[in-house]
Amino acid sequence: MASLAETATARARSSSAGAGGDFGIERRLVDAKSLADGLPDLLVEASRVAQTVIAGWHGRRRPGQGETFWQFRPFIDGEPAQRVDWRRSARDDHLFVREREWEAAHTLWLTADLSASMVYRSKLATATKRDRALVLLLALAEVAARAGERVGLLGLSRPIASRNAAERLAATLAVEAADEASRSALPDPRDVRRFSDVVAIGDLLDPLPATVAWVETLARRGVQGTLVQVLDPVEETFPFDGRTEFRDPETGERIVAGRAETWAEAYRSALAAHRDALSNLCRRVGWSLVVHHTDRPASEVMIAIHARLAGGAVRAGT
DSSP, X not given: OHHHHHHHHHHHHHHOTTSSHHHHHHHHHHHHHHHHHHHHHHHHHHHHHHTTTGGGOOOOEEEEEEEEEEEEEEOOTTSOGGGBOHHHHTTSSSOEEXXXXXXXXXXXXXXXXXXXXXXXXXTTOSSOHHHHHHHHHHHHHHHHHHTTOEEEETXXXXXXXXXXXXXXXXXXXXXXXXXXXXXXXXXXXXXXXXXXXXXXXXXXXXXXXXXXXXHHHHHHTTOEEEEEEEEOHHHHHOOOOSSEEEEOTTTOOEEEESSGGGGHXXXXXXXXXXXXXXXXXXXXXXXXXXXEXXXXXXXXXXXXXXXXXXXXXXXXXX
8 A cells, every 4th residue: 555655645745734833734744654554554453353253243134025035924914915825824823924034234334533642552552542443443344344234434435345345445544544634533424324333433532522412413313333432551540650741642732740640530530430421322322332442452342342233232341
């Protein structure tokens, strides 16, 4: 994807004019190129992670038009008599109808927060939050595509049904890298229709009202969803002490704490309250919240997400 890296860098340069000054231009150039450069390796890792759940993923099945036998069910008064399966009915005192199977592919919409705040990795982690989010997104795309599902990037691409869906989505992400680095963590859901599934991956630390509005909009349409919160372990524990400088990766703003350890309790309480609010939101609308830390294997959270998409209720911390 070397040529994609060049395209991403050029797009970042052209779209950064007037967007945050020198800091914004430099950050978006670096982010766009690093995202595109890293995607080939992330695709390989995603393929390995996908193997952990690939055998258990099946497309949605329900009665309908098709050629494969589905099940026998009792005949309902008022139905046309030609629907009766007389051979099966002859073995019982009731009339039965033979139903055929319709395998209808789900539409799985994926989105990952690729903003500058996700490009963080402490010494305790094995990957940046952004890289882990991309691995999970691409692994989900590969698993779903192999099962015959349609997969799309929310706000970036229409759903596709293709065995190489993960590679195609990675190419789209590479070309759109500059815009991805600065767009909303939760993109416009206007294209999502009823009976779809949505998986949104990010640190989910944006102001809660925006997340609540986004989730409720989708839930009202009958969309099922999973929020995957990806955090570095340091973001959970806040192990800082002494004089510490914190920098906002989005704006470059800096804050200096004279004794950072005095902030720890308030920080952890605020994080716990925020997560509780996310959990309550998901519970209220029938969604799931899965928490993942970047010092843990990606395969662990993939199993949890798979369980949710396969129909199991999931609230997991990994």
